[in-house]
Amino acid sequence: MKTRPRPPKVIGEWVELRFMSRAADKGLTISKPYGDSAPFDFVVGRRKLHRVQVRGTSIYTRRRAYVVHLLRGRPAVRFSRRDFDFLAVYIIPLEAWYLIPVGSLPRRRSGLQLFPHIPVSSSRFEKFRDAWHLLR
16 A cells, blocks of 8 residues: 655654654653744753754755755745754664754755765764764
8 A cells, every 4th residue: 555645744743753752762851842933843951951953854865865954944044053952863764863963064054965874984974873972
């Protein structure tokens, strides 16, 4: 039986649920802001609090990369470095998580390329794969 494609909003909500579940498995305290207007999706921590923006992707390019967009709203605007502290990226087909500090994100580009499927990837973001300890 063929499944219908899900709208991006539904996929985003599902990815947020996956984040909450994984963070809880790691023993982290997670809070969800009321409403949908904050530029971050969660607050993680007890004493030190981290604002986390969660993104999921299954977009695979010809350059053999998974792409994550750093845009929000309509019209689409790039996130500011002041909007959140960490970007949590879920590569859906591979069930891979990246926890990237905002200071490590590119300043000008509106997207990231990740290579979790390449075992010897030299991507500068590979050190953030499964880096849940950064949120402690």
